[in-house]
Structures are given as C-alpha cells and as structure tokens.
Amino acid sequence: MTGLPVIAYLGMTHLGLCSAVAAASKGFSTVAFDRDVDLVRRLDAGTLPVVEPGLDDLLRVNRARVSFTADTAALRACDVLYVAPDVPTDDHGQSDCSVLNDLVELAVGTARPDATIVVLSQVAPGYTRARQASGRSVYYQVETLVFGRGVERATLPERFMVGCPDPARPLPAALDAYLRAFDCPILPMRLESAELAKISINCCLVASITVTNTLAEVCERVGADWSEIAPALKFDKRIGHGAYLSPGLGIGGGNLERDLATVIRLSESHGTEANVIRAFAGNSAHRRSWVLRTLHMMLLADRPDARIGVLGLAYKENTHSVKNSPSVALIHHLGPWMVQAYDPVVRSVDGLDEVKHAESALDAARGVDALAIMTPWAEFRTLNAAALAAAMRGRVVLDPFRVLDGRAAQAAGLQYRTLGVN
C-alpha cells in the first residue's frame, strides 16, 4: 500500500452508503459496491435511496472520490473492505443475515490476500469468529449509525470499537490508517466483545428510554411534569447531558428490538437471568399504544363518526423508514374511523390504502375531530396552534413528543395531551 488506503463498502443500504460517503469525506478513494445494478445506476446518477440530512450534499462535495459499482473486480483494488448491508429484522426481532452472508463470502473470495475485511453490519456474538477463513482474518467493527443522524455519526464518531481475532496484535496498517483519519479513540477488543458492545450500547439506551417512559407515566398521574425533571437529571454526571430522557412511544425502528431479542435468546441459550430485558419490551408495548388508548378515552367511545388526522408516518423524524412505526400501528387500529395523514417524506404505506394522504400538515388537520402528531418532524414545530384550532372540527390534539407549545395549544382552546404531564 502506498499513500492512503483504498476503502470499499459492500452493500449500499443506509449503513454502507452513509459510511462510504463519510470515508470519501476524509479523503479516501472509496469503492461503493452493491450487487444491484439498478441501485448502482441510480446512486451513480445522484439519486439516494435514503433520507438522511446532509448526505446528498456530502456526496456531491466528495463525488470524485466515490466510485459506485456492481463490478466485483473493483474490489481487488481495495485495501480495506467493509461489509455493511443493513440487516433486516422480522416482527420478532430476528435478523435475516442472508445478504450479509453473501457479501462476506464475496469479500473473502474476492479481496486481495493482503487486504483487510471488516464486518460492519450488526451481528450476534459469534458471527465473525465463525467467518474466519484460512489465511485471512476477518475483523468486526461496531456500527453506531442513528437514523436521521447518519452523516454526523459516520463523520464524527465518538470512538471506534474494533473486534479482532487477536486483540493483542496491532491492527492491520491500512485499517489503522483509515480509522486514525477520524481522530477519535480506537478500542481494539475480542470479536465477541465488540459484537456484544453494540448490543450493550443499545440495551443501555433502552434502559434510559424505559426509565423515562415509566416515570413519565407516573408524572401523568401524580401532577408532576417530566419536562421539568429531565433537565435536572442531566446535570447529574452519572446520567449526563446526552442521556435519552425524552419520553416517547416505546422503542421503535427495529434495531433496538432486535438487540433485546438477541439478549433474551442468549439468556435462554446460556441460562443467564435477563428478565429486565423482557420488562423493557413490555413497557415499550404499553407506551407505544398511548395514543390509541387516549383517543378511545377522549373521543372514540362517544364519536363513531370521528375523523382523525395523523401527522407523521415515519418511525422517527428525518427518515423515510416506517418499520415498527407507532404511527402506522395506530392507523392500523383505527379501522372504523376516517383517517387523513401527512408526512413530509412518506407518501404511502403498504396496507394503509384507506388513509387519505394530505398535502400539508394543516391540510391533514382540516375537519378532523382529533389530531395525533406521531412523528416529531421539524416542520411540525412551526405549526400555529390557533391555525390548527381553526382548521380542526374538534379540539383533541395528542402530541406525545411535545412538538407544539402546550400552553399555546391550550390557549387556542385545544384539548392538548402530551407524555409526561397530565
């Protein structure tokens, strides 16, 4: 290797794409590979399949260093090959690793003998150890992508956690040079430790989310306001300013659920005690249905003709993903009622054919008896409460994420409900 190493990312879904563009932004020639020729053609034309703030611009600026290709021969030129497809999960949190397995086999069979192969997709402990090929070490690196913050997470990582077949040995030079370009701590560890580290991070996040949601519900019953408590907690250094202390509708998206399912599976296989993980899942299911329960209690029991507006379909802001979306789940259970919805990005959802898709947030609120703001998109924060009140037929506004100013909503005559306060 002379000069900067050439980096490859295999699998051009969310993780691989964000990571490849981030590599180019650090000055590395980057091969962005996918077997899907049509996808590669669209990427080459600048059409990205994901919504991620700043990604289009970052690619445009660094376009000269990114080569989108479906040609496996291009991988022979690479010094470090990251295998990075998104790993889909089913409704039970089980991963489908078929695409990952295929690309790992491709990398092992195609890469130069001196090249380094790194699995970046999230896998269960033991996966990478089982892929060690004779004469070639396969590494594992923990991905920390966050939907909606993919560019930030890929270009400004807090640290790298690298699983090594033998952590006592130095990292391969090309991989080391690449990681050092990001100017953050590099933590080598056993393969199994790295694989479990990602799961551990997510379990800690879920613990914070669950504690928050548990206490937010208590707040709703005892006259407290979680929004007053959370900032105080963040000043505690053991909790910290970055802690996940915003109440929400359980845990969504699929990745966190997958990790909970993995820990439960490991517990069942090895006889460890993991009831708290089951409790996380139970609390998530309970809070996820807050809007449905509240709608029934405030409105639907007495209004068989009610019309409901839903703002947001994506499972969180700044993403097009509707996987495990509380909004989609809500609409599925509002069968007898007319629903009109608006999302800035998601225009249709399989199985929601009865929903009328509005052209704007205010349009979705027009004539409805209740409005549920299910995704905290930034544009919803600009909604004027008085304008909403004027557009709506009824008064009920359910705003779990406090997108609106609650006082302004109440001043506009709306029956405003949010999480964490009565």
Add this chain to the structure above:
Amino acid sequence: MLLRHIDAYGASTPERVVVVGAGGFVGSAIVGELAAAQIPTLALTRQSVNLTGPDAARTLAALLVRGDAVVFVSAVAPARTAAHLMTNLTMAHAAATALAAVPPSHLVYISSDAVYADDATPVTEASPVAPSTMHGMMHAARELLFRTEVPAPFVALRPTLIYGAADPHAGYGPNRFRRQAARGEPITIFGEGEERRDHVAVEDVARLAVRSVRHRSVGVLNAVTGVSTSFHDIAHIVAAQFTPHAVVQSVPRPGPRPHLLHRFFDITTCYEVFPDFHFERLATGLARVHREVSATTAAMPARANAT
C-alpha cells in the same frame, strides 16, 4: 397468545350457538344478546344436562351437533373450597369429553381475571397466569383443559368483577351496596373503601362473547373496562341513586388491609381487536341497573294484583 380473529370482518353467523350454563347470571345475558343478534341458540341449563352427573358427557354430546359454536359459562362460582374446585373440574372434563366427541366450530370459555397474579398491574392479556385463589386456579385449569382437549378454535374471555340487575350474588361491591340501600340500611365499606377495582356490566361481557363468536376469535381477551374505581366512590354513586340518599358507613376490615390495594387493566388489546367496541361507563351502568331494578320492583306488586 392474545387475540386474533379467524373472521376479520365478524361476519360469521354460526348455524347454532350452544350456551352451556344458560341459566346463570352471565349465561342468560349471553343468551339474550344472541337472541338480539338473531343467532339461533340452544340454551342449556342445569336442568338440561347435569354436568356433575355420571352420564354428563354422553348426555351433552347427544345434544350437540358437529359444527355448533359453543359458549361454556357453567360453573359453581365463586369456587372457594377444594370441593368447589373439583366439582368445577369435573364439569369441565365432562364438557370437554363431549366436545371432543362432537367437535364444535368454535369454543368460547367465560373465564375470570382471577387467573392473574395478584401483583400484576396493569394487567394485560400477556400478564402471567399465576392464580392465588381456588377460583383463579379453577379457571386456569379449565382454560388449559378446553384448549388442549377440544379440537376447535378456542378463546377465553376473562371478565373482572361483573355487575348487573340480575346478579344473584351479594359480593362486596355495587350489587351488595344497592341491596343494602334498598333495604334502608347503610352502605358499608371496609376501611375507607379505597381499593380501586374494575367493574364490568354483564351486558358488555355478553356483547364481547357474541363478538367473539362472530369473529371466531382465538386466544385470550380480558373483559374489563380499563377504568378502576374505588369502592368508596362506587358506594357514593349507589347511595346517591336513592331518595333520600343512602348513608355510606365505614366498617372495620374483616381481615388485614391488603398489601396490593388496587387492580388496573390496560385494555389496548380490546381497542385493537374490537376497535368500535366500547364499555359502558360505570356511573352510567350503575344508573341503568338502578332503573331496571326499580322498574322490576315496582312491577312486581302490580303483577301480584293482576293475579
């Protein structure tokens, strides 16, 4: 398993529904609801078939037709003793034997929320079955018996405390309070009556049973309103229905103050599977029961005069 529907649209009208235990408080309400829905019904009471008798299984089987939908609501309740427990299991065993011989198209079992652990809160259909009473154990065992022995889609409805005008029991709660007030006695509550419980109208239990029949539902559904009210508040609601208002009087608890005072339910599953079903609010239901009982009471002397 929570609840799913074999018929998502609830359009199933079985050729016949057999209600076993049709003479009881809940059973007669279900028969009434089936009649209102114009669903052909065979109402079996203790007089039709004695489920504790030696020939019970054969007698019941002879009354069944393959493909009947069956609602089983017969029980010696509440089951307080080991003898009650064994009698109830004997009844269920006889019924399961008959239903195995003449398989129904669908089996609805009216169970109880007593199958859940006392400290489960909020209770959902996913809460562990861990009964602490003979009554709860009886229903849990019967659910298992029917689920495993009868080759048919099976649903268990688990009602909580049921009230209604025809309730023959005088257990602690609205029915006893109403009777005390009607006799001109003070309504007595234990301690401050602060325990909060969910109370469901028998008509709502019956409506859920018929919906389950129509949807051929499978799994478990709690027949509960999702609103828990203190006995203190219920006593005062009932007291205010009488003129002059009845007196509510605190009396010492018959035993130690329970560690877990309240029971709450999360009824999300009901919202999800029967989105347009809503429970009668307790105050509304108690007022309706009061009117029904008052009308019946007023009519009785008139009928007596007529004869």
